[in-house]
Amino acid sequence: MTDPQASLGKRLAPLTIDGAPLAEKVFDIVGDAIATGVLPPGERVNDKEIASALGVSRTPVREALQRLTWVGLIETAPSRYTRVTAVTEEAVASTLEYAGMQASVALRLAMRRMDAAELDGALVLLDEMIVQAEAGESRALLRASQEFLGYLVARSGNPVFMRVMKEADLLVSRNLRHLRQLPESAKLRTDAFRHLREAMLAGDADAAEHWFRAQHGVGVDLAL
Structure with missing residues (x-):
């Protein structure tokens, strides 16, 4: 089982280069981490930390987080938090x-x-x-x-x-x-x-x- 206290870089799957858009890859990696519980409900995430962990710029990460918000896995409150949604x-x-x-x-x-x-x-x-x-x-x-x-x-x-x-x-x-x-x-x-x-x-x-x-x-x- 993944240690929830481990650094984000150790918990996220590595990003591979295969020609697919970076935002799509980030969406899949972060989305899978949420779906499997590697990123548990309530955990705060930010584009800078994810970008650093995956070795990409913040732009594709922001695009991926916007999609994950639309899907319902991420919720945001401007100037307060971006976090994984709860399961009720x-x-x-x-x-x-x-x-x-x-x-x-x-x-x-x-x-x-x-x-x-x-x-x-x-x-x-x-x-x-x-x-x-x-x-x-x-x-x-x-x-x-x-x-x-x-x-x-x-x-x-x-x-x-x-x-x-x-x-x-x-x-x-x-x-x-x-x-x-x-x-x-x-x-x-x-x-x-x-x-x-x-x-x-x-x-x-x-x-x-x-x-x-x-x-x-x-x-x-x-x-x-």
């Missing part, structure tokens, strides 16, 4: 609702456009979700669910949707990473996943969307 129970509940709705949109779009090989790939990821749900492995289930959703988004064929989902992904990951599946909900969730699998194989987007939405928020401990 209300935020968790609303994020879970949002994730369920957007995931079903990704599923419907992907089902329109995936070929047989891509469908097989999606089912492999869904099968892993079923395994982890049955085992009650909440962290592994969350990772498997994120991989499944990412796969669907990448095959949605809609650049606007893909961009919006990328912007929101960090906030969703941060707000929901503590969630735990309640033991008594395992059967309900795995049943929904199996129905989802059958619907995807049948090419029934309406049924697939129904079952994907049905399992979101079922038997989840929302407590922080």
Whole structure:
């Protein structure tokens, strides 16, 4: 686990040069640090310190922090602070609702456009979700669910949707990473996943969307 008292330079992932815009790279690095808890809720950040830690100018850092503010991971009070936002129970509940709705949109779009090989790939990821749900492995289930959703988004064929989902992904990951599946909900969730699998194989987007939405928020401990 990362020491929260360690210098920012030791906590942030290194910046690599690969041709991507610097502001985009800083956004990804700082956003990932927030999403994973390396930069915890309430921690104050400033463009000068981040720029020094990453070895870049303050301009791309400011641009990245503005985007992170829009996403909801950073909040500012002029002349007072720039800090990581808090995770509240209300935020968790609303994020879970949002994730369920957007995931079903990704599923419907992907089902329109995936070929047989891509469908097989999606089912492999869904099968892993079923395994982890049955085992009650909440962290592994969350990772498997994120991989499944990412796969669907990448095959949605809609650049606007893909961009919006990328912007929101960090906030969703941060707000929901503590969630735990309640033991008594395992059967309900795995049943929904199996129905989802059958619907995807049948090419029934309406049924697939129904079952994907049905399992979101079922038997989840929302407590922080």
